[in-house]
Amino acid sequence: MRALCWHGKQDIRCDTVPDPKIEHPRDAIIKVTSCAICGSDLHLYDNFMPGMENGDIMGHETMGIVEEVGSEVSNLKKGDRVVIPFTIFCGECDQCRRGNFSVCERSNRNKSLADKVFGHTTAGLFGYTHLTGGYPGGQAEYLRVPFADRTHIKVPGGIPDETLLFLSDIFPTGWQAAVQCDIQPDDTVAIWGCGPVGQFAIRSALLLGAKQVIAIDRVPERLAMAEAGGATVIDFSKESVVERLNELTRGKGPEKCIDCVGLEAHATATIDSMYDRAKQAVMLETDRPHVLREMMYVCRPAGVLSIPGVYGGLLDKVPFGMAMNKGLTFRMGQTHVNRWTDDLLRRIEQGQIDPSFVITHTVGLAEGPNMYKTFRDKLDGCIKVVLKP
CATH class of the missing domain: 3.40.50.720 (NAD(P)-binding Rossmann-like Domain)
Structure with a gap:
């Protein structure tokens, strides 16, 4: 598949990388229909955040269609339309039970490293540094979602991606x-x-x-x-x-x-x-x-x-x-995304707000590397970029 990968300061490339596979029974594979470049991605682009490695897949604002699910995922099926929150959470630990999803105690697969740097680990995050798990991000054609039975927002048909995508983060x-x-x-x-x-x-x-x-x-x-x-x-x-x-x-x-x-x-x-x-x-x-x-x-x-x-x-x-x-x-703190999304989806459906107002640029995935610079330098009136894999 094609994906936007980090290769150092101000060096994002559209590479061909292996397709993701189910690695755990609670995983799902998502065919990405829309993703976006976030201001937090610019901190990685400018190399202000520690813990990035050459070839890491970028992106944490993603939505798409469920392609495959693991054997323990009973609430999703192939063809379901989902927005993926940037925070990966188990839904079972003490912090998740309190609704503090961005500090899930189980989803950071580099917990020992995070414990040393932060005192106690935070949740795993998509497309971010290895301090938060080093999970491949969603600026790609496909995305593996760990703890997919909890780490998703199921959304209805009939509403454009552009209106729903930003439930993932911003x-x-x-x-x-x-x-x-x-x-x-x-x-x-x-x-x-x-x-x-x-x-x-x-x-x-x-x-x-x-x-x-x-x-x-x-x-x-x-x-x-x-x-x-x-x-x-x-x-x-x-x-x-x-x-x-x-x-x-x-x-x-x-x-x-x-x-x-x-x-x-x-x-x-x-x-x-x-x-x-x-x-x-x-x-x-x-x-x-x-x-x-x-x-x-x-x-x-x-x-x-x-x-x-x-x-x-x-x-x-x-x-x-x-x-x-x-x-x-x-x-x-990082956002406890799923604490808020039921209410925000209701507000979208009731017409209180259409989040697509913020989009200024929509381009293909291959144009992503150039759009990082456009977004960072605020060129061409750029406020928000949506990518279409």
Whole structure:
């Protein structure tokens, strides 16, 4: 089969690789009908995340048709249409029983390595680093799904792939980011980053009843999409985020802040961003936490910081004393996808939201390597890329 494979920094190739096979009775094989490039994939593309190996298959936003099932999979059959969540989970361990699917205790096949790096293992993830199991991803013609009896979202026919695909990651990720804020009717929610996750966080915050949503970015196409979704926008390349947030909140600051940027934060000629780039260049810091610092500074005391943006390692000069004295609550983590998908699928079917609004580019799998660069550099108005194997 053909698949997009990682061969080093900024080196993604469309290779011919062996077809996946059933390896365990709880496996299924999926014929991929649609997949996508995620902002988290760009962290791998730019080699910010440790644990990638030459030839690893990329991708964790995938849907398709069941082709084959293992002997212990009784709730799926050939021909079923499914979206595959990016988190692999067993459904039986203590964390899964609590609904904490992204920290499943059994699905990371490199558990001993993750235990050493994280203290305790997280779940296995598709198309990500070997710290999370090194599972082949879904930017391919076929995908093997471990624990397939639980790791799936069965979806109806008659709804286009483009409307359902993002149940795999970015829609529930934006939703969880907003839910973690415990939004009240008089809340202002400020969201840093208007990429795909940010766009869903904006719409989720409004669906959950926020009084005002403020979106921060510098890319015109992203800001326009955020504004169309109901947000007040701030272009951080043209105005002070701190001053504008204080103006919009009458000096009190937003009650809730969401970081949809993560480790590759960009800022316009700020001292801390120049400091981060210098330390990163000499490998004294792995991540650029400008957004985290700014959120901690501007958030209203007793507010909430929700962090769906991915961080990979060590942060420097994070003003933790400021956050402690202001009584800020931090909520973060990879998304517990299947905790939310029944509700989100219902909202799609009822017409509350059509997730396909975020798509700007649809191409064949062979064009994937070029689209990584287009997406990373935000060329051609690119916000979200869907791939058709």
